[in-house]
Amino acid sequence: MMKKHIRNTVILAGLVLAFSSCATKERMVYFQEENMSDTTNVQESYSPVFKKDDFISVIVTADDPEAAVPFNFPVEGNDRAMYNNGYTTGNPVRKGYLIDENGDVSLPVIGKIHLAGISRSEAVDMLEKTYSEYLDNPVVNMHIENFKITVLGDVVKPGTFKIPNERITILEAIGLAGDLQITGERKNILVIRERNGKQITHRVNLTSDDVLNSPVYYLEQNDVVYVEPNAARRSQGTFWRTSGSILISVTSLIVTTLSIIIN
Numbered sequence: 226m227m228k229k230h231i232r233n234t235v236i237l238a239g240l241v242l243a244f245s246s247c248a249t250k251e252r253m254v255y256f257q258e259e260n261m262s263d264t265t266n267v268q269e270s271y272s273p274v275f276k277k278d279d280f281i282s283v284i285v286t287a288d289d290p291e292a293a294v295p296f297n298f299p300v301e302g303n304d305r306a307m308y309n310n311g312y313t314t315g316n317p318v319r320k321g322y323l324i325d326e327n328g329d330v331s332l333p334v335i336g337k338i339h340l341a342g343i344s345r346s347e348a349v350d351m352l353e354k355t356y357s358e359y360l361d362n363p364v365v366n367m368h369i370e371n372f373k374i375t376v377l378g379d380v381v382k383p384g385t386f387k388i389p390n391e392r393i394t395i396l397e398a399i400g401l402a403g404d405l406q407i408t409g410e411r412k413n414i415l416v417i418r419e420r421n422g423k424q425i426t427h428r429v430n431l432t433s434d435d436v437l438n439s440p441v442y443y444l445e446q447n448d449v450v451y452v453e454p455n456a457a458r459r460s461q462g463t464f465w466r467t468s469g470s471i472l473i474s475v476t477s478l479i480v481t482t483l484s485i486i487i488n
Contacts, residue, residue, distance in 0.1 A: 271443045272344040273369060273391045276419065277328055279446065280371045281340075282321040283352070287360035296334050296356060296363075298322075321370050334359065342421075345369075345391075374444050376402035378452035379409035393444050395429060395436065399452075405431075409452045416441040417449040 275281070287293040298320035322330045328341025335355055340348055349365045356363035374393060375385040381403025393401075395416065405411060414429040418441065427441045436442060444450070 271392055272346040273372065273446060274342065274344050275324060275328075275340040275348060275369070276446065277324055277326055277341050277422075278371075279324045279340075279369050280321050281324065281330065282366075282368045282370055283332060284366045285352075285356060285360070285363055286366075287356070287363045289361060292360055293363070296332070296360070298333070369446055372446040374398050374446070374448050374450065376450045376452070378450075379406045379454045380404065380452050381406060388446075391446070394442055395439070395444055395450060396431075398444055398450055399431075402450075405452055406454075408455050410455045413453065415451040415453070416444070417451065418445060419447060 283298075285293050285296040322332065324330050324340055327339075329337050329339050331337050332352075335352075338352070338355075343351075345367055349367055352365045352367075353363050356365065369391050371387075372389075372391045373385055373387045376398050377383050380399065383402055386398070386401050395414070399405065411431040414431060416427045416429060418425050418427070427439065429436050429439055429441060441448070
């Protein structure tokens with residue numbers, strides 16, 4: 226009888242562990258589809274879209290270096306040593322222009338240009354056509370100097386991160402933040418994005434390969450990624466706020482009582 230009881234207990238424990246393992250995988254593992262396609266609809270190329278309040282650098286070069294100088298940000302004194310008659314050597318001095326509240330930027334010689342809402346590749350094409358009226362074979366290099374993203378919530382290292390190459394995926398952003406805590410909710414990641422002066426939100430499920438096709442797979446400047454804690458973590462926090470002091474008092478009373486009885 227005892228052997229049968231032990232055997233049943235072992236079987237029950239095994240079943241509990243098996244179901245627990247499945248549940249843990251469902252909550253914790255990224256990309257759980259067993260038949261993930263070798264090819265996805267992830268964008269093959271990405272070019273950031275300019276927004277109001279972006280601070281950008283614009284460097285213009287051409288066949289005649291001297292002719293290109295007036296089209297670049299004015300430099301004086303030691304700063305000019307960083308430029309080679311319109312060309313840059315080493316790391317250029319980051320002088321730039323702010324895209325104003327109307328989405329416009331004022332550039333030397335050509336004046337005001339509307340940039341908000343168009344991609345960098347589109348802006349480069351537009352400016353090179355404009356500069357071609359003044360220069361032979363102009364080349365435009367544009368860079369968003371204040372490109373940054375923020376990751377908050379149940380991650381190892383929340384914070385705001387500057388992205389020098391202006392290209393980052395939501396997976397890379399989570400990696401920068403040290404990955405999710407074990408209690409982070411992987412199925413409901415929130416991405417907050419500003420578009421045309423309005424805040425829009427997207428939800429992402431990291432346990433599905435659908436994240437690779439998400440419109441927020443590539444993050445834009447000033448995007449905020451928020452990882453909420455799972456139900457267990459939220460319950461734990463609520464428990465300690467509401468019952469923590471009571472539990473400590475009860476535990477202290479039990480320990481004191483036992484100490485008296487033993488002695």
